[in-house]
Amino acid sequence: MNVYPNISYIAKLISEPTRAIILESLMGGQALPAGELAYMAKVSHPTVSSHLSKLVEGNLLKVEQFGRHRYYKLANEQVAEVIEKLGAIAPSVxxxxxxxxxxxxxxxxxxxxxxxxxxxxxxxxxxxxxxxxxxxxxxxxxxxxxxxxxxxxxxxxxxxxxxxxxxxxxxxxxxxxxxxxxxxxxxxxxxxxxxxxxxxxxxxxxxxxxxxxxxxxxxxxxxxxxxx
Structure with a gap:
């Protein structure tokens, strides 16, 4: 019986290319709307909304509500550190x-x-x-x-x-x-x-x-x- 944290769940979340682009786009610490993230990832608004929902459910992102607008940002500094460390072992672009x-x-x-x-x-x-x-x-x-x-x-x-x-x-x-x-x-x-x-x-x-x-x-x- 496995008693360790389910890292495969997080790995699966961030392995999807569009989600990886979303996370990288938010590494500056700012909060961005879904429309801008869709533009950065070059996907439709419904597609980016689906990915954003999964990232929020996985506690990698959090949502801030300003009136009728929703902005997304990294959940915390720990998420940013993990992404930065993954960049150190990932293949060069x-x-x-x-x-x-x-x-x-x-x-x-x-x-x-x-x-x-x-x-x-x-x-x-x-x-x-x-x-x-x-x-x-x-x-x-x-x-x-x-x-x-x-x-x-x-x-x-x-x-x-x-x-x-x-x-x-x-x-x-x-x-x-x-x-x-x-x-x-x-x-x-x-x-x-x-x-x-x-x-x-x-x-x-x-x-x-x-x-x-x-x-x-x-x-x-x-x-x-x-x-x-």
Missing amino acids: QIRSLKQSDQMKQVRYARTCYDHLAGELGVSITEALLNQGLIILKDDLYEVTKEGEKWFENLGIMINNVGKTRRVFAKPCLDWSERRYHISGWLGAAIATHFLDQKWMIKSTTNRSVHLTEEGKIMLEQSLGLEY
């Missing part, structure tokens, strides 16, 4: 056009993974914080050192604001394109949000890549010694 090649470069360079930074940029920031002793890895979680607390406060991120949130403070998230780790959890989200608020980076309107601004490049060079 076959590039068929210059446009696709450019988009791949953008996504690999810097993107959002749910609500935190990923790609080369996310990994480089994480490793710089570790190398400078601003964070440490302890029991598979990241902790901010005393020097790190001062560094984050000078940057404008108040570590004390974490309060009583139930969310994990900071942990490694395996990056599918770099095959190394970036920061997820409360701290990862706080870094990404602060960078966006300060206009150190801006989100792409066509995919989940982000673009580092000149102000962002100067900030990273001055504060972490990273050159872009």
Whole structure:
């Protein structure tokens, strides 16, 4: 008698190509309507509605109601982490056009993974914080050192604001394109949000890549010694 979780149920849910596209389309942490997801997956509205229902039933997505409109988003950060990790072992996509090649470069360079930074940029920031002793890895979680607390406060991120949130403070998230780790959890989200608020980076309107601004490049060079 099998006493383990039924992972085949989840595997079956996400193995369908349209559902995989839906999940990937929501990896930026945003909520999108069925019509937009149908357009992204290149399927009809009834078809995408059927897939969305199955993903909601499987606890991979949740629905938010705004008036008469329904928006879909990933159920939680754990779902995003699983999708990111699957990307690390999945076969590479076959590039068929210059446009696709450019988009791949953008996504690999810097993107959002749910609500935190990923790609080369996310990994480089994480490793710089570790190398400078601003964070440490302890029991598979990241902790901010005393020097790190001062560094984050000078940057404008108040570590004390974490309060009583139930969310994990900071942990490694395996990056599918770099095959190394970036920061997820409360701290990862706080870094990404602060960078966006300060206009150190801006989100792409066509995919989940982000673009580092000149102000962002100067900030990273001055504060972490990273050159872009």
